[in-house]
Amino acid sequence: MRVHSTTFAISTHGKGxxxxxxxxxxxxxxxxxKSGTLTVFVRHTSCSLTIMENADPTARRDLEQFFEHLVPExxxxxxxTLEGGDDSxxxxxxxxxxxxxxxxxxxxxxxxxxxxxxxxxxxxxAPHRREVIVTVIGEP
Amino acid sequence: MRVHSTTFAISTHGKGxxxxxxxxxxxxxxxxxKSGTLTVFVRHTSCSLTIMENADPTARRDLEQFFEHLVPExxxxxxxTLEGGDDSxxxxxxxxxxxxxxxxxxxxxxxxxxxxxxxxxxxxxAPHRREVIVTVIGEP
Amino acid sequence: MRVHSTTFAISTHGKGxxxxxxxxxxxxxxxxxKSGTLTVFVRHTSCSLTIMENADPTARRDLEQFFEHLVPExxxxxxxTLEGGDDSxxxxxxxxxxxxxxxxxxxxxxxxxxxxxxxxxxxxxAPHRREVIVTVIGEP
Numbered sequence: 001m002r003v004h005s006t007t008f009a010i011s012t013h014g015k016g017x018x019x020x021x022x023x024x025x026x027x028x029x030x031x032x033x034k035s036g037t038l039t040v041f042v043r044h045t046s047c048s049l050t051i052m053e054n055a056d057p058t059a060r061r062d063l064e065q066f067f068e069h070l071v072p073e074x075x076x077x078x079x080x081t082l083e084g085g086d087d088s089x090x091x092x093x094x095x096x097x098x099x100x101x102x103x104x105x106x107x108x109x110x111x112x113x114x115x116x117x118x119x120x121x122x123x124x125x126a127p128h129r130r131e132v133i134v135t136v137i138g139e140p
Numbered sequence: 141m142r143v144h145s146t147t148f149a150i151s152t153h154g155k156g157x158x159x160x161x162x163x164x165x166x167x168x169x170x171x172x173x174k175s176g177t178l179t180v181f182v183r184h185t186s187c188s189l190t191i192m193e194n195a196d197p198t199a200r201r202d203l204e205q206f207f208e209h210l211v212p213e214x215x216x217x218x219x220x221t222l223e224g225g226d227d228s229x230x231x232x233x234x235x236x237x238x239x240x241x242x243x244x245x246x247x248x249x250x251x252x253x254x255x256x257x258x259x260x261x262x263x264x265x266a267p268h269r270r271e272v273i274v275t276v277i278g279e280p
Numbered sequence: 281m282r283v284h285s286t287t288f289a290i291s292t293h294g295k296g297x298x299x300x301x302x303x304x305x306x307x308x309x310x311x312x313x314k315s316g317t318l319t320v321f322v323r324h325t326s327c328s329l330t331i332m333e334n335a336d337p338t339a340r341r342d343l344e345q346f347f348e349h350l351v352p353e354x355x356x357x358x359x360x361t362l363e364g365g366d367d368s369x370x371x372x373x374x375x376x377x378x379x380x381x382x383x384x385x386x387x388x389x390x391x392x393x394x395x396x397x398x399x400x401x402x403x404x405x406a407p408h409r410r411e412v413i414v415t416v417i418g419e420p
Contacts, residue, residue, distance in 0.1 A: 001281035005384060005386055036277060039382045041384050042393075043393030043394075044393050044396070045333045045393070046333075051234075052235060053185045056220055058219040059227075059231050061219060062217075065217055066228075070350075075346075079341060080333075082336070088338075088342040092343055092346050095330050095343060096236060098238070099381065102179045104145060104179060106145055111181065112183065113271070116183065116185055131393070135384040137418070138277070176417060177417065191379040193325045196362070199367075202360045203368070205357055238378070242319045244285060244321050244415040251321065251323065253411070254323075255324070256324070256325055278283050278417070
């Protein structure tokens with residue numbers, strides 16, 4: 001049994017979903033772990049993770065639009081607005097999605113289904129540098 | 141330390157919650173792992189996982205009805221509708237619930253609370269065959 | 281590789297978010313595990329976990345208010361109301377947040393970002409005693 005840990009940064013340029021599947025696959029390959037799990041974790045409270053349909057861009061557009069309706073910016077009763085109308089909105093959208101995601105590894109490959117991609121979901125309008133940690137645990 | 145991995149399939153016949161607690165308990169028993177965690181993972185983007193009240197069927201009915209209201213089929217602004225009015229709806233309901241769930245194991249048993257059951261949450265109207273992976277990591 | 285498991289209880293006095301970051305940090309320190317992951321798990325279906333902005337109390341107040349609007353108590357179509365108007369509401373709010381959360385450990389410390397705190401999110405009006413399990417897996 002072994003633990004392999006990698007951190008990478010991703011630069012975001014406004015709200016939306018950014019695919020990080022390849023960077024995570026690279027971390028798994030570098031770990032030489034053949035059987036176990038990987039954990040993806042974002043170190044932020046105004047962006048999050050989601051596993052989503054990775055083929056048709058309209059699927060992600062619908063998801064992003066849905067969140068605009070579900071947790072609107074500038075909601076009148078929000079008090080936490082020091083950083084703008086996307087402040088509480090960003091935190092709440094993060095709570096409704098995920099900070100961590102765990103994916104099994106079998107025969108050295110993460111076991112995503114055909115249409116599953118891993119995305120960082122940026123909830124801030126302004127550009128940000130986001131840190132993601134990948135921890136692989138298992139047998140070489 | 142050891143890793144034990146099992147895959148099983150479940151046939152769904154339309155939208156709703158399908159309990160998979162027993163199949164996961166079986167995987168834990170087969171692993172002979174006494175102390176650690178198990179990870180449940182669904183390999184799909186139009187069904188998901190949830191831990192939910194397992195005793196009274198009305199609790200799950202309310203949950204299912206709530207999602208009908210929260211992410212309605214045939215939402216006018218959805219563009220991703222190639223597979224029908226439940227297409228984007230299914231993906232978004234999956235994002236709002238979970239693709240992976242991690243549960244502790246102590247003395248060879250998963251530590252669900254009295255009222256916790258693990259359910260596959262099917263978001264598609266048509267029948268589907270769904271794959272679930274259970275990964276148990278820990279000490280025998 | 282090693283597994284370290286701890287259970288603690290927290291008394292809640294009505295709906296809201298209760299920070300448990302310090303208790304989890306203590307469990308990590310006691311484990312003597314330097315590299316790996318920790319899993320937090322709640323054994324209930326009417327409270328949940330969330331990682332949230334930990335500095336400004338208004339951020340959490342907005343989150344709590346948002347859930348009051350998103351899943352209102354006494355929703356007319358709810359059938360599961362035996363324990364009151366917060367019964368189905370509590371289960372659904374739990375489904376929309378998390379039962380488990382996994383956080384990486386590097387050099388003996390959990391890798392939360394600067395503004396990330398771990399909270400138990402109580403959805404019941406009445407006081408409750410809640411059980412949380414922390415499982416640390418990794419290398420000493």
